[in-house]
Amino acid sequence: MSAVPDRRSRDAYRLVWRWHFYAGLFCLPFVLWLACTGSIYLFKPQIEAWLDRPYDRIDAQAPRVAPSMQVAAALAVVPGGVLNAYELPASHTSSARVLVGRGDDLVRVYVDPTNGHVLHQVVEDERLMRRIFYLHGELLLGDRGSMLVELAASWAIVMILSGLYLWWPRDKGLAGVLYPRVRQRGRLFWRDLHAVAGVWVALLALTLLTSGLPWAKSWGGMLKEVRQFGSTTQVDQDWNTGRSDELAKRRAANTAMDDMADMPGMNRGQDQSTKKILHAAVDLHALDRLVPTVAGLQLPPPVLIAPPSKADAGWTGRSDTQNRPKRLTLKLDGATGQVINRKDFAQGAFLDRAIGYGVAAHEGQLFGWPNQLLGLTTALGLITVTVSGFVMWWRRKPVKRLGAPPAHGARYPRLMVGLLVVFGVLLPLLGISMLLVLTVERLVLRRVPRLHAFFN
Secondary structure (H helix, E strand, C coil), X not given: CCHHXXXXXXXXXXXXXXXXXXXXXXXXXXXXXXXXHHHHHCCHHHHHHHHCHHHCCCCCCCCCCCHHHHHHHHHHCCCCCEXXXXXXXXXXXXXXXXXXXXXXXXXXXXXXXXXXXXXXEEEHHHCHHHHHHHHHHHCCCHHXXXXXXXXXXXXXXXXXXXHHHHHCXXXXXXXXXXXXXXXXXXXXHHHHHHHHHHHHHHHHHHHHHHHXXXXXXXXXXXXXXXXXXXXXXXXXXXXXXXXXXXXXXXXXXXXXXXXXXXXXXCCCXXXXXXXXXXXXXXXXXXXXXXXXXXXXXXXCCCEEEECCCCCCCCEEEEECCCCHHHCEEEEEECCCCXXXXXXEHHHCCHHHHHHHHHHHHHCCCCCCHHHHHHHHHHHHHHHHHXXXXXXXXXXXXXXXXXXXXXXXXXXXXXXXXXXXHHHHHHCHHHHHHXXXXXXXXXXXXXXXXXXXXXXX
């Protein structure tokens, strides 16, 4: 009577091992890439502070010129640009940063607040940490890269969960389960290193992978559509879902007062000169009234003040800190310099707050340097799992063959089928790719002996 359960267990083990192999074969290079680029991005505040140190040596005692003059100086060095946002100096020795918009681009201009001289300018997307951000999240391939990273992250979730199933101790003893047998050599050493490192970082890695999904083009976009369904107002998320979404928001912020073109009496066929007049309608002197008000609130830096635009009809101020639970947004009256409305992070929707906490932890900024250290430890653990997994496969695989774990004749238990369906529904790109794998297995490998021999 016990033979049937034993056979089911063996079938499940063989099938899980094969899916673990497929997941690893596809996503290990991506996991290695994401771990390396993510490790660098964890230390974004320190790296950017070091890179910007030549522009943050301002005389703390010297008098300051008006913010409107600082912005005018920045606009003068970016032909055709408009004010996107003014970033308050983070300290008494910091330069002011003026973000100048020009279509899809942002130019960061460093201005000496004591005399209004431009110290430096750089296209925002060409800054080192923005490059790392795009390398990490979209492989510099835009929305397609974002979807590819999402697919890799989805398979990495399968890899980790299937790995935990394979690791689950089936006999007594902690050696090779919670700590590696370092005195062993060969396959046993690499197996212990792979399994033990994987189990220790599994929960942290799953947290990182799931917290990054809302940013992905496909999954994040579908999440927004689901939230929009049945909502009477436009869903406004505090994060971008892919490169196209980021550029759309940037264009809206860079189009100052452009909605005036649709007002009664305005000619829809306006040329560029008319648009420049509309841009000029922004009262930069409002900054002279708003900056002291916002600075007095001592918000977590960076603090940005943005003019009226297509993205927002009035002046706004916001803390753009990476520790998202400390973020807030202000509605400002440019005429009086007063705060009209304040929205703190805690006032946001539950889902927005949950994702905000996840993203802050993902970027290593939720609880200071211990968060960075924890993220770095997780990344190093994933690198260890990646390298050891590759070594195990390379040593085990037959010559000129992939050496997939054999699962011929194994039947899928109902629970496993149910779990695969659930994963496929929750992670649609994963579901589509799993169907493709099953189709290749059932319809191609079985009918093409050479491919069957190569895979197995």
